[in-house]
Structures are given as structure tokens and as C-alpha cells.
Amino acid sequence: MLYSDIQIITVSIRKLHHTKMEMLVTTIATIASSVTEGTVTEFRSQVLWALVVGVILAFILGFAMGANDVANAFGTSVGSGVIDLKWAYILATIFETLGALLVGYNVTDTMRRGVVDVKLFDHQPKVLFLGQLAILGGCSAWLLIATFAHLPVSTTHSITGATVGFGLVAMGGKGIHWMKIVSIIASWFVSPVLSGLVSSILYIIVDFSVLRRSNPFLSGLIALPIFYWFCIAFNVFAVSYQGSKLLHLSSVPLWLSITTSCVIATICAIAIHFIVVPYLKKSVEKQVNGHKERDIKCGIKREKSTAVTSISKVQELDEVISTSGIIQDIAVLSSSSDSGRNGTSLTHQTTFDVNDHDYQTASPQRDSTDIRIEQRGATVVDVSHHSLSRKEDSAVSLNMKSAIKALKRFTRWFLPARNRTPDDKTLKVFSSIQVFTACFAGFAHGANDVSNAIAPLTALLAIYMHMDVEQKGETPIYVLLYGVFAICVGLIVLGKKVILTVGTKMSKINAASGFTIEFGAALTALLASKAGLPVSTTHSLVGSVVFVGIVKSRQGVDWRIFRNIALSWMVTLPVSGLISAGIMFILKFFV
Template sequence: MEATTAVVIEAIRGTYLWALILGICLSFLLGFGMGANDVANAFGTSVGSKTLSLRQAYILATIFETLGSILVGYKVTDALRKEIVEVNIYKDDVTALFFGQIAILGGGAAWLIIATVLKAPVSTTHSVVGATLGFTLVMKGMQGIHWSKVGSIAMSWIISPCLSGIISSLLYILIDHTVLRRKDPVKCGLRALPVFYFVCIAFNVFAVLLDGSYLLNLEHLQWYITLSVSLALGLLSGLVFHFFLSSRLLNWINKTEEKKINAQMVNPAMIAEGLSTDVLEREPEKKNKKQKLKPTLRGFVFWFFPYQKQEEDPRTLRLFSAIQVFTACFAGFAHGANDVSNSIAPLAALIAIYDKQNEELAMSSPTPLYVICFGIVSTCIGLWVLGHFVIRTVGQEMSQINPAR
């Protein structure tokens, strides 16, 4: 059996070099489509709220997608490559497994590019997992599919949007009550921001260390060490912001608003129309009507949820623009850690079959770094070329967005 497998693999090397090249091209297209679609999702809100320009979003996305994919993403690649389908069922039919990876790449790439042109934000994970199941069902039927793994992935497709929607709603309600409704929202915001920085830093450091990046030799790091380091770095970042950066941020906000008001005051169009500049000077100080709590269910609901026509203080919005850039970068990091790997998982399997040096078909070797880098390059090119389509949909056409929301 093992000798037969070795012969087949040698035949693949000699006969199907063209298929490997085709697979590499399709993997590039899949990464290109994912960069144009999925990565744009992560930074769409930052561009839509005018916190970042399109070029700034592209640069930050490139940096943090790369870091996330290299430091953490290889584990997701290995999961998609080894845990959805039992590859040993193809020991007698290695060629089918080889061409199956090409089918996965082609199907996923075609769908992502179509969705991007239609400005529809979709998931690369859905595409790759669905294509993997489709090819296996055609070739082997129900045999060899790890349904428990497929079920957990499918459940995440339902749980993730629901959970993220609930968490984002609760966070905005918390910000609304603790910052936006206060008499001095900027001062309250400066008190709250160190907490946000602590949570963001601690959570993301914990995710990187817990996954155990083999590039940083962290595979065997104990969980309690991971937790301690994460909390320490999160606390340090919060303290640094509170004692060193908050005053500078406040000065930047004040200077920016002064420049904006001065520019509007000397606007020739406003002078020609005889508009008073006193209104402009007082506008940042305009306060919203306080939502009073009434002893009824309707009154409680009206008080608890944010007032839809509430006008946020522009100085407060600039305050939250700083944390929005921060969170967008970590969203890019998380996306790189998870989804960039999807475009290279079939390619990694393709190369493992083509370049295997022994008789075993089991894909036990780690994903090569050059394959991960190939996926990063294709993803970033897709973002820079077509990312504006989905960024416009997420940032401008789905909802009204500002830095606080």
C-alpha cells in the first residue's frame, strides 16, 4: 500500500506540474478575493466614520494582517487542512485528493470575486469549508468527513454574528451611559479609555500566546504564564495611556477643533451669506436633552437605550477615533490570524502531496512559512485593488457610523 502511494506521488510530480502551477494561481485568486472582501470588512467602519482614510486603512490592514497570519494563522491552516476530512481515505486515490484541492481553490476564488464585484460582504471560511465538503461528498460520499468539526464550524457561523451583535450593542449602551450622556463627555471618555486599552491589549496578547506561535518558540508556554503576561501588558498599556498619553490626546483634540472652527469662520461663502460665527464657536458645547427615567416599562426602555436623534459632541467623537484605530488594527490582526489561512490551506495540502519525501500521505508537517507569506501577499494585493467596493458597503451603505458607534 505504502509503495503504491509513493509511486502515485512520483507520477504526480512528473505529470501534473501544470496542475500545481494552476493551483498556485487559483490560490492567489482566492487570497486576492479574500483581501478585497473579508479584509475590507474589518476596516470598513473606520473608513466609513472618517477616522481613517482609505490609504491609511490599507497600510494598517497590510501590517496587522501580516502579523496575525504569521504569528497565529498557521494553526487555522492546519485545522482546515487536516481536521475537516480524513485524508487517509485517499491513500488509494492520491490524484483525486490532489485535484480536489484545485477544485476547492477554484470554487472559493470564483465566489469571492463575484461577491466582491457585487459589493456583498461574505466569508472566506464559508467558501473554503463548503468547497471542501462538496468535493469530498462527490468523491467519497459521507465517508471520512469529520462531522463534529464541521458542526462546530457551522455553529460559529450562527453564533459569531449574534454574539458580536449583542456585545457591540452592550458596549455602545455602556459608552452612552458612562460617557456620551455626561455633562463633560470628553473628561469621562478619558477616564474610560484606559479600560478599553487594557481589555484590547490583554485579550489579543492572550490569544497570541495561548495559540503558541512556533515562530516565537511559544508552543509549550503554560496557560497561567500566558494569562499573567497578558494581564501585565494590558495593565501597563492602560497606565501608560492614563499618565502619559491622555493629556496629549486632549491637546490634540482641542487644537484640531480650534483649527476646524477657525477654517469655518473665515469661509468666504459663510461671510457672503451673513452667517454668524458665534454659532460655530458655541457648537462643540451644545448639550443633548437629558433622557429622564420614568417609573414605567416604556419609560425605562426609552431611558436605557440610546436616543436615536442624539447629537454627539464632536470633541468626544475625536476622542473615540483614537480607540477606533486601535481596535481596527486588532480586528485586522484577528482576521489575519484566522481567515488569511483559509486561502492557503488547500495550497498547503497541494504542495504536501506534490513534494512529499516519504511514503506516508498523512499531512503532519507544519505549514511552510513561504506558503503563509504567499497568502499574505495575495490578500494584500486584493485589498489594495478592489477593497474599496466592500469598504464602501460596510462603512457607508449599511448604517450611519461615527467613531463612538
């Protein structure tokens, strides 16, 4: 009896203790929750003004980005005359939005985390919050300056420089990932060179397969479905592999992405071959025939004046020939050729190279020392060592000259002809695909750069709502749409300035070269973003314009403009950093 009573008392004490512990834990949690809510509420009241300013600055940054970066993406299409400014604005709006939502949705805050260690601000969320204002202000200010100066610069690098400037003032350089900065500086050279090489190779392929053919229009129609296949396959792959969490594409395996891309591209290429190509052929031929009829009507009126001009030119040429003694030379050559037919062969024959306007001998050149020795014949009994060495040197020199000439001939054959002008029919074939690659370039830009531009605004919202410096939540869709809207407004208002620089001033671009420039730059930018390499879309596009201009005509680049652009790239990081550091200094000590 006593034992059972003791057990009952013990159980009662344990229950009472457990109940008190639960009450204590609940009380502590309630107090902590109320303290946290009170802290968050107090924090929000302190920084509400900064959030409003941040939203405005984010719009200005998007505006400046649209005026500069997006203008790069569509500059070559406008410069080649494939689309006008109105269609550039429409297509940019659509495909920038799609790129940001379908691919860029995952990578919104990678730039901020990659440059500065945000964990250092766990106990100083307000400092990080104000730092986003400094980043937005520094980046948008530099982009607007560059846009008014007609200079295409990188938004990604501007964001990076502004982040470094804020970090130096806030933490004295502590927590800045300097190797990331080094890799970005290296990308100043890697981005344009890599993209330029890709676009140059593509242009040479287009030149061999289409432009230098005897019937380039027909060759272009045959190659068109193949070009579309590559563009569509890569576009689908970029969307499906490591794609948007919004569409549940982030976990799609690599093999499935490749298979899906190839199947969709093949179906589209077949449709283009049987539907688009016949329509395009009929449309272009009809348009060209209409132009020919109009030219014939206009040409009849010019025939009389042209004939008179031609007769006068022939008379002038006759006088020049007679006075310069060319007729006598022709007579000598004629008699020499007659003697050649009778058994006496000509010792030297000259052929002309039309491409270089210089002449090369058809028969092998002979060293002067050899000629002198042969002329002397049997009288030459002894040859000095000095003469032999001179003969050997001459032979080596002759071999070097032959090798250099062979290399020049190969280069002339391999590279596109300098003065070749593609006919209008062929360019219209490439016009159809350049519209597609322009959309592809806009899509790549939306995927690669829009996310970085809105990263500071995303950080502002995360810190304001939950005091979360690491931003563990997803980027709200409305933030992406807000950024895209600001970008499109900037393109429409100020985009023409940079479009003219990239599309017309730096190099002469037609539909064929524009296709390879846009596709090569977009290919490089998207592959680099998938691989995590810090490649700038702006640098890629400018590099492609320069490289293709060199390959196409060897002198087709305005180096003065390119020099200014390259200098603007180099000062982007420090200038945006200085502006951001100045803003952060003011906020830190006066707010």
C-alpha cells in the same frame, strides 16, 4: 576437543546467518526505497501541471479573500472617517501578516481535516491532490462573484462548501463529517448574534461612561486608558496563549499568558494616561478653538440676514398664535393659577416628555367609573356585580398601562438617545482608539481566516513532496507569506466595493460606534477560534454593525442591504460546493 570444534562451527553458522539476514534486510530496504523514490518521482511528473495551476488558483483565492474578507475588517474604520483607504491598505498589510504568522501558524489545515476524513485517500493521493484544485477553484469563484456584487461573505464557509462538493464527487459522501457542516450552518445565526450582543453591550457601556455625561470629552479622556487596557490585554493574550510554534509560544501555560497580558496592558495604559491623553487633549482643544474662530468670522457676515429672518419668523408666529386662540387659553390658565394661589387647586397638570413628543399626566389617572360613582355621592346605594367586575377590569387595565409606561421609561433611560449627536471633540478621542481596534480586527482576521484560505495550497505541497495525505509537517512560512501577499493585492484592487457596503451603506457609523463594533467582532472571533468554535469573522462584523445600529438609533440599519447579505450567507455553502463539485467531476473523468 570435539566439543569445542562443534561450538566453533555453531558460532560460525550463526554469524553467517545473521550476516545474510542483515544483507537481506538491507537489500529489501534499498529496493523499497528505490521503488518509493521512483513512485514519488513518477507521481510528481504526473501532477506537476496541477501544482502550477494550484499555485495560481491559490493566489486568486487570496486575492478574492482580500477583496472581500479583509475589506470587512477595515470597512467600519473607513466608514467612520477615522482612516482613509490608503491607511487601511497599509495597516491591513501589516496586521494581517502578523496575525497569520503569530497566531494562525498553528491552525493552517484544520478546516480540511475537520470536514473530510483524509485517511480515506491514503491509497489515492492523486484524487486528494486534484481535489485541492477543485476546492481552490470553487471557493475563489464564489468569492469573486460576491465581491463584484458588493456582498461580504465568509471565506471559511466558502472553503467548507467547496470541500464538501469535492468529497461528494470523489467519495460519494463517504468520510464527510456532517456534524461539522451542521455546526457551521448553526454559526450563521450564532456568529452575528453573539458578536452583536458583545458589541451592543460595549456600546451601552461607552454610552453610560462617556457619551451621556455632561462633559463627554473629559469623560472620554478619563476612560481612554481603560479601553486601551482591555484591547491590549486581550491582544497579548491571543498571541501568547496557544500561540505560534514559530516563536515557541505554543506551550505557554494559561496563568503565564494571563499574567503577561495584564502586566503589559497596565504598563501601556499608564503610558497612555500620562503621555497620550494630555497630548490628545491639547491637540483636540487647539483644533476645535481654531474652528470656532473661523466660525465666528464667518458668523459676523450672517448676523444681519439672520436677524431679519428671525424677526419675520416672530411676526409669523405672532399671527398664528392670535388666530389659533392660544392667547385666550393662556389667559384662562393664568386665572386658574391665580385661583390656585388663593386656595383652589388645579385638578390636572400636564407635563411633556421631550423624547417621545407625547404627554403623560403628573397626577394619577382615575377610571371613569370611579368618577361617576363619586359624583353621585350618597345616592348610590346598590352596585351591581356587573359594575364591580367592570371596575376590577379597569383597575387591571390601568395597572398594565402603568407597567408598560414604566417599562418604556426604563428603556428610554437605559438605551442611548436616538437623536444624540456626539460632539467632534469626543469623537476625536474615540478616533485614536478606533485605529488601534482596526489593527486588532485585521490581526484577528489574519489569525482566524488566512490559515483556512491557504490550507488547500499547503495540502498540495505536502502531497506533491511526500505523497503525504495527512500533512504531518508544518506549514512553510513562505506559503503563509504568499497567501498574505495575495490578500493584500486583492484588498488594494477590489476591496473598496465591500468596504463601502459594510462601512457606509448598511448603517451610519461614527468613531464611538465603530470602536465597539470592531472590538466586539474581533473579541468574538478570537475567543471562538481559541475555543474551536466555527465562528466567521465576516458574520461577526456584520452582526455587530446591525446590532449597534439598532441600539444606537433603533432605525439605523438598511434592512434591504442586510437581507441581501444574509441571503448571500445562506447560499455560500451550496454555491461554492456546486462549483467545486463541477470542477472535480471534470478532473476525475478527464484527467
